Amino acid sequence: MKKSLAGLFVAGALLATLATGCTSRPNAEELKQLDDLKAEVSSLERQIGAKQSEVAALQKAIADKQAQLAQCEKEKAQVQEHLKGM
Amino acid sequence: MKVLNCVILVAALVLSVGSYAAAQEMTKEEWQKQITEFTAKRNELKTKLAGVQAEVDKLKKDDADQAAAVKKCNDDLMALVGADAAAERGYAAKLDEIDAKVNELSRLSNQDLWARKGEIDDVQKMVDGAKQSKLGALPKYYDRIKEQQNRLDALRKTLEAAQLAMTYTVGTWAKDRDCLWNIAKKPKIYDNAFMWPKIWQGNKDKIKNPDVIKKGQVLTIPPKADLTKEEKSAVRSYWNKKKAAAEPAAAPAAPVKK
Numbered sequence: 001m002k003k004s005l006a007g008l009f010v011a012g013a014l015l016a017t018l019a020t021g022c023t024s025r026p027n028a029e030e031l032k033q034l035d036d037l038k039a040e041v042s043s044l045e046r047q048i049g050a051k052q053s054e055v056a057a058l059q060k061a062i063a064d065k066q067a068q069l070a071q072c073e074k075e076k077a078q079v080q081e082h083l084k085g086m
Numbered sequence: 087m088k089v090l091n092c093v094i095l096v097a098a099l100v101l102s103v104g105s106y107a108a109a110q111e112m113t114k115e116e117w118q119k120q121i122t123e124f125t126a127k128r129n130e131l132k133t134k135l136a137g138v139q140a141e142v143d144k145l146k147k148d149d150a151d152q153a154a155a156v157k158k159c160n161d162d163l164m165a166l167v168g169a170d171a172a173a174e175r176g177y178a179a180k181l182d183e184i185d186a187k188v189n190e191l192s193r194l195s196n197q198d199l200w201a202r203k204g205e206i207d208d209v210q211k212m213v214d215g216a217k218q219s220k221l222g223a224l225p226k227y228y229d230r231i232k233e234q235q236n237r238l239d240a241l242r243k244t245l246e247a248a249q250l251a252m253t254y255t256v257g258t259w260a261k262d263r264d265c266l267w268n269i270a271k272k273p274k275i276y277d278n279a280f281m282w283p284k285i286w287q288g289n290k291d292k293i294k295n296p297d298v299i300k301k302g303q304v305l306t307i308p309p310k311a312d313l314t315k316e317e318k319s320a321v322r323s324y325w326n327k328k329k330a331a332a333e334p335a336a337a338p339a340a341p342v343k344k
Contacts, residue, residue: 026117034117037124044131051138058145065152072159075225079166082223 167220177221181230184212188237196248197309199241206241213238252307254285256299266296269305276310283321284308296324 026034112120164170169177187209191199199206216222216231254275257264266286271279286296288308293299313321 024114026114030117034120041124041128044135048135048138051142054142058149062149062152065156068156069159076163078225079223082228
């Protein structure tokens with residue numbers, strides 16, 4: 001009984017070794033290509049993040065200037081009104 | 087035999103562990119799959135970055151356009167009031183000066199305010215001058231000048247109220263011994279007889295000769311304060327006249343010798 005169990009174990013180990021030994025794997029150059037690709041993706045993600053922050057800052061600056069312009073136009077109308085009364 | 091079995095088992099164990107470790111490494115198919123996946127992602131991100139960059143460029147242009155529009159509007163505004171930045175700074179400094187004066191006068195007690203009432207008119211002249219300038223039409227100054235005028239009006243009202251609150255109705259000499267000297271000496275008035283010229287000068291319209299006041303006359307009692315320059319001058323003039331009147335008439339001219 002013990003012998004048959006050991007035999008089965010040995011046979012399984014041999015089969016597994018044969019199966020993994022026959023599978024094809026990427027070489028070092030191919031692995032480097034994949035790593036470079038991943039690094040490029042990360043870099044692009046960072047650049048997009050930075051640009052999106054710039055967009056938000058510019059949108060705020062434009063909104064501020066629009067408010068200034070509206071205030072200035074309002075003041076112009078008021079000045080014209082006050083000048084009439086002078 | 088047992089030893090051989092043991093050796094075979096150990097070798098099988100080593101092979102099993104080696105096979106397991108090899109199975110954890112990436113296969114060619116997995117590599118290919120990741121290459122395809124990351125290439126697609128990179129292309130997608132490149133497109134997205136180009137889009138965001140285009141948006142940034144457009145926003146920068148919009149920002150510059152808005153800045154130019156704001157500058158033009160401000161220039162138009164200054165052209166309307168016919169002034170430049172330097173003139174505006176001078177005008178603002180003048181308004182600051184008025185504010186400081188009004189603040190100073192507002193902090194005074196009624197008595198001190200009375201003594202410096204002439205300054206209210208001086209500040210009023212400054213406010214009137216500020217109103218004349220076209221710069222006063224700018225909203226930031228327009229409301230400020232209005233506020234200054236309101237505060238000056240309030241000071242005048244305070245002064246009037248203080249003045250109205252202090253009056254004295256002249257009694258008789260026989261009963262009350264009322265003369266300007268004695269009225270000023272009363273504890274409720276100035277408690278100081280030498281302050282009588284203040285009552286005289288505060289009632290110039292009613293008292294022509296300070297030696298003569300009439301029963302029933304309602305005199306305004308100016309708030310207690312040191313005699314002003316005008317009041318002191320009036321007193322000197324009064325005593326000079328008294329002195330001149332008291333001196334004996336000039337001796338007749340000596341007969342001309344023939």
